[in-house]
Amino acid sequence: MAINKEVFQAISDELKGNGVTLVAVSKTKPAADILELYELGQRDFGENYVQELVDKAAQLPADIRWHFIGHLQSNKVKFIAPFVHLVHGVDSLKLLQEINKQALKQDKVIDCLLQVYIAKEETKFGLDETELAAVMAYLANDQPLKNIRIRGFMGMASFSDNPEQVRAEFRQLRKFFDQYKSDSSPVLQVDTLSMGMSGDYKIAIQEGSNMVRIGSLLFGERTRPV
Numbered sequence: 001m002a003i004n005k006e007v008f009q010a011i012s013d014e015l016k017g018n019g020v021t022l023v024a025v026s027k028t029k030p031a032a033d034i035l036e037l038y039e040l041g042q043r044d045f046g047e048n049y050v051q052e053l054v055d056k057a058a059q060l061p062a063d064i065r066w067h068f069i070g071h072l073q074s075n076k077v078k079f080i081a082p083f084v085h086l087v088h089g090v091d092s093l094k095l096l097q098e099i100n101k102q103a104l105k106q107d108k109v110i111d112c113l114l115q116v117y118i119a120k121e122e123t124k125f126g127l128d129e130t131e132l133a134a135v136m137a138y139l140a141n142d143q144p145l146k147n148i149r150i151r152g153f154m155g156m157a158s159f160s161d162n163p164e165q166v167r168a169e170f171r172q173l174r175k176f177f178d179q180y181k182s183d184s185s186p187v188l189q190v191d192t193l194s195m196g197m198s199g200d201y202k203i204a205i206q207e208g209s210n211m212v213r214i215g216s217l218l219f220g221e222r223t224r225p226v
């Protein structure tokens with residue numbers, strides 16, 4: 001299915017007006033669809049699966065900024081380390097250490113977002129408040145990981161019909177962002193708050209998001225479950 005250009009243009013303009021970065025989530029969609037958005041000027045794309053991302057990156061223009069937004073397994077970091085722009089879903093120190101190791105091999109610094117658990121549902125990945133504080137304290141202390149940089153936080157709200165529930169969850173993540181955004185060191189440079197998807201991005205922006213991850217609104221519903 002082709003992408004919806006009018007919807008893309010409207011969302012893109014709306015976000016630019018608000019200073020919000022649009023990550024077009026292209027998982028399960030063909031490279032041809034990505035190219036259509038690319039030709040309209042979109043450069044940030046998000047993928048959830050390592051193999052799919054590696055395959056698409058090889059076929060598509062080199063100036064695309066690839067965001068890894070899925071659950072990353074430590075043993076797969078090496079495949080995306082050479083080219084990934086931002087890793088959104090970091091939810092453990094072990095994973096962060098592996099990203100650091102692979103970034104060092106590439107002689108680069110990889111930007112990461114810590115995924116924070118804000119939803120009511122039990123199925124979502126992410127650090128809770130205590131774990132987040134522990135990771136941030138570890139990173140702040142003696143800067144043990146020199147090849148990663150924490151740029152902020154990512155979160156997913158509950159799939160809820162109740163906008164006030166969703167709003168409260170985003171507000172929680174915004175609170176963490178405000179708490180840490182003045183921290184600055186080579187390892188901590190918190191300026192990115194990745195929250196909001198097709199169904200809730202407007203609420204996310206009202207609550208302070210500056211990066212949204214939108215898939216189905218742009219590319220159409222996915223047929224393959226994710």
Ligand SMILES: *Cc1c(COP(=O)(O)O)cnc(C)c1O
Nearest residue numbers: 025069197198199213214215216
């Ligand atoms: C699939 C996915 C999205 C996009 O979801 P849509 O509802 O299609 O906009 C955003 N973030 C993450 C982490 C995803 O897995």
